[in-house]
Amino acid sequence: MSQDQSAHLLCHRCGRELTPGRGEWYIVRIEAFADPSPPILDEELARGGAGISKRIDELLAKMSDMTQRELMDQIYRRLTMHLCVTCYNDWIENPAGDDPKVKK
Numbered sequence: 078m079s080q081d082q083s084a085h086l087l088c089h090r091c092g093r094e095l096t097p098g099r100g101e102w103y104i105v106r107i108e109a110f111a112d113p114s115p116p117i118l119d120e121e122l123a124r125g126g127a128g129i130s131k132r133i134d135e136l137l138a139k140m141s142d143m144t145q146r147e148l149m150d151q152i153y154r155r156l157t158m159h160l161c162v163t164c165y166n167d168w169i170e171n172p173a174g175d176d177p178k179v180k181k
Contacts, residue, residue, distance in 0.1 A: 090164035103165040105158045
């Protein structure tokens with residue numbers, strides 16, 4: 078990594094400037110995949126026929142207003158974050174973040 082590139086490396090959580098070579102930051106890579114299992118079909122859809130065609134048409138209609146990015150994000154997403162040591166330590170202890178809906 079050149080000096081020019083390192084001058085703009087910031088922590089994705091707090092915005093702190095990160096300096097390569099000092100051992101003061103982490104690269105975190107996250108990959109998320111949609112459920113790869115085959116869909117569960119009710120009896121009518123499993124037999125095929127007009128029911129499956131109708132279901133496909135409904136899905137295509139729902140997707141017609143979505144961008145290619147929106148569609149792809151529903152299937153696969155990869156994210157790379159740079160975190161300073163402090164933010165990494167906070168994140169690794171609670172990577173999903175606090176959810177107010179979940180009672181502790």
